[in-house]
Amino acid sequence: MTTAQSFRGKALSALTNQIGVYAxxxxxxxxxxxxxxxxxxxxxxxxxxxxxxxxxxxxRQIDVWEIAFVWAxxxxxADQVEPLERAIFAHYDAELPLMNGKAMVPGGGTVTWPEKQxxxxxxxxxxxxxLIPSNRLPRQxxxxxxxxxxILTVKEAPHLKRSLDAHFAxxxxxxxxxx
Numbered sequence: 001m002t003t004a005q006s007f008r009g010k011a012l013s014a015l016t017n018q019i020g021v022y023a024x025x026x027x028x029x030x031x032x033x034x035x036x037x038x039x040x041x042x043x044x045x046x047x048x049x050x051x052x053x054x055x056x057x058x059x060r061q062i063d064v065w066e067i068a069f070v071w072a073x074x075x076x077x078a079d080q081v082e083p084l085e086r087a088i089f090a091h092y093d094a095e096l097p098l099m100n101g102k103a104m105v106p107g108g109g110t111v112t113w114p115e116k117q118x119x120x121x122x123x124x125x126x127x128x129x130x131l132i133p134s135n136r137l138p139r140q141x142x143x144x145x146x147x148x149x150x151i152l153t154v155k156e157a158p159h160l161k162r163s164l165d166a167h168f169a170x171x172x173x174x175x176x177x178x179x
Contacts, residue, residue, distance in 0.1 A: 011119045011121045012045060015042045019038050019075060019078060020073050020075045020081060021075075021081060021085045022072045023035075024067045025067065030092075030095075030096055031092040031098060032062060033062055034085060034089045060143065061147065068121060068127045069119065071116050072116065073088065073115075073117075083109070083111045084113065087111040087113065090104065099163045100162075101163040140170060144168065147160065
């Protein structure tokens with residue numbers, strides 16, 4: 001096991017395994033994907049980060065290299081999960097489009113967000129290195145190209161095009177930093 005895998009494993013072990021909602025966050029601590037887990041947040045996030053049974057990784061919606069933080073909002077009952085996911089998705093998608101692909105419309109009523117847990121899943125020195133525009137922009141361009149190719153050769157779907165649009169918005173941000 002590499003040092004990076006060991007660090008990630010320790011970080012994830014500190015994360016709750018209760019049911020709830022989680023956000024995969026990029027190097028800037030900006031959510032890129034919001035999801036829910038009814039079988040335990042830690043278990044679900046671990047599958048994302050290892051690409052094991054994770055459609056958003058397999059179909060190129062997310063580049064695991066960008067994920068530096070995981071936020072988690074555990075809840076007590078399953079009926080709290082979906083309304084919380086919708087609220088969290090709507091909040092962060094309004095700030096910068098998420099790569100979920102499908103948009104979630106917030107449900108009626110006010111949702112109280114539980115206390116957020118934060119886990120940094122890559123070492124700070126590595127995060128700082130990845131933040132360098134000359135490291136980050138080429139990686140984002142490659143990920144954008146992979147998703148375009150996936151859409152053209154495997155599946156053309158509205159949710160994938162929405163994710164592509166989110167990648168483009170981020171690529172523009174990284175391009176500006178590069179210049």
